[in-house]
Amino acid sequence: MAVYRPRVLMVLDELCVGGTETHVLSITRELMKNDIHVVVCAAEGDMLNDFLQVGCPVYLINFLNKNKAVEESTTDAGHMEDSMIEMIKEIIQKEHVNLIHAHQKPSGLFVCKVAKLLGIPFILTVHGLYYSESTLSSFTQYGATTIAVSPPVQKKLKSHNIESILIPNGIDTSIFHPNKDINSLRRSLGISKKSPIVVYVGRLTSKKAAICKKVIKACRALRKKELKSLQLIIAGNGVNYNELENYVRQTELKTKSHFIHIIGLQKDMSSIYSAADCIIGTGRVALEAMACERPVIAIGTKGFMGLVIPRHFEKAWQQYFGDHAADFPCLTHFIQQALINVLSVSNSMSIFYGIKNREFIKEKFNIIQVAKQTIDVYTSVLERFQI
Secondary structure (H helix, E strand, O other): OOOOOOEEEEEEEEOOOOHHHHHHHHHHHHHHHOOOEEEEEEEOOOOHHHHHHHOOOEEEOOHHHHHHHHHOOOOOHHHHHHHHHHHHHHHHHHHOOOEEEEOOHHHHHHHHHHHHHHOOOEEEEEOOOOOOHHHHHHHHHOOOEEEEOOHHHHHHHHHOOOOOEEOOOOEOOOOOOOOOOOOHHHHHHOOOOOOOEEEEEOOOOHHHHHHHHHHHHHHHHHHHOOOOOOEEEEEOOOOOHHHHHHHHHHHHHHHOOOOEEEEEOOOOHHHHHHHOOEEEEOHHHHHHHHHOOOOEEEEEOOEEEEEOOHHHHHHHHHHOOOOOOOOEOOOHHHHHHHHHHHHOOOHHHHHHHHHHHHHHHHHHOEHHHHHHHHHHHHHHHHHHHOO
16 A cells, blocks of 8 residues: 655644644644654744745645634525535645644534544544534544543543543743743833742633633732732733723732733743742643743643653643642632742752753653654554555
8 A cells, every 4th residue: 555645734723822723833843854744734924934944835725714604694605615625625625635634623513524524534633622512423423433632531522432642732842841931021010020920821711711811819918928929910812901900009009019911912921931939820831831941830721730750740731730620619718828838848949940940841842743643643544544
């Protein structure tokens, strides 16, 4: 049987800044290093230039507009779908694509139909627990080969009788590494070298914005007692950004002090992680911060996991840092105690934990290893389809 090199159409909803999109950027870069032809298709977003700089062809299609038209039952929905199918078919023909790999729901549900229509393999990476049973059924009806990014996701898929291949999000440790210039962020925000910095990172949608508010409350309480000079930096964007910005202003008015720096969307996260004394986040944020040798308090949409230390590494992976499973609810006093614990350890112990964090990421989440696993899936699928 002839063995064909994978030529992949990588599909996202839009090229915005987020964990899924950052993973796709990293895996695309690494696949191309392995001489895999990758084409990206998505709606325009803040990461467009990042993908263009990788050197892969990028085609802009607004899958979300099509999805909205269908939901609203507009008369244009059918025409729009037919037009988009033709666009995807042209891309596939022009780029000689022999495999489609999707990562999100609206775009994925659309392109799996095209894959079925053209008789080419379709792969879906499930990045979270937010897919309904009906959505998962739709993908399986189109013969999707499924990748799960964490054990809880794989377990959920199994509960719906969907077999999956476990491949974690990959971290490019050549990009996410300790940055020696840890003072430039302090200077730009007017933060003293003596003030401890806590960084909260996340897409500021409802659930993670709610977590962020609890982080703010915890930091506010600590400034009254144990950590009077504590500074909080909030990085991220999302539909709840303006609401959170208003909450920050109200908090600082009540405390009559400026200690919260809400900096929005950021590209150079490695520098921000490296400047922090502690990062609070989940999922990919936790992985990136650990690659930068920083202490991490894991809190996700499923609850509070706490400080990630070597003896908790496997548990953190099994729970995906609180985003896919958790033992405890996210309570303000849990966050306070975790911050006290991490910010009171000796410098030598902090350095030790940081080194162990990076070793863990390089061993289990290295993008080189993740790319190899992904290529193995591509090759296996193409062999089955005899393409």
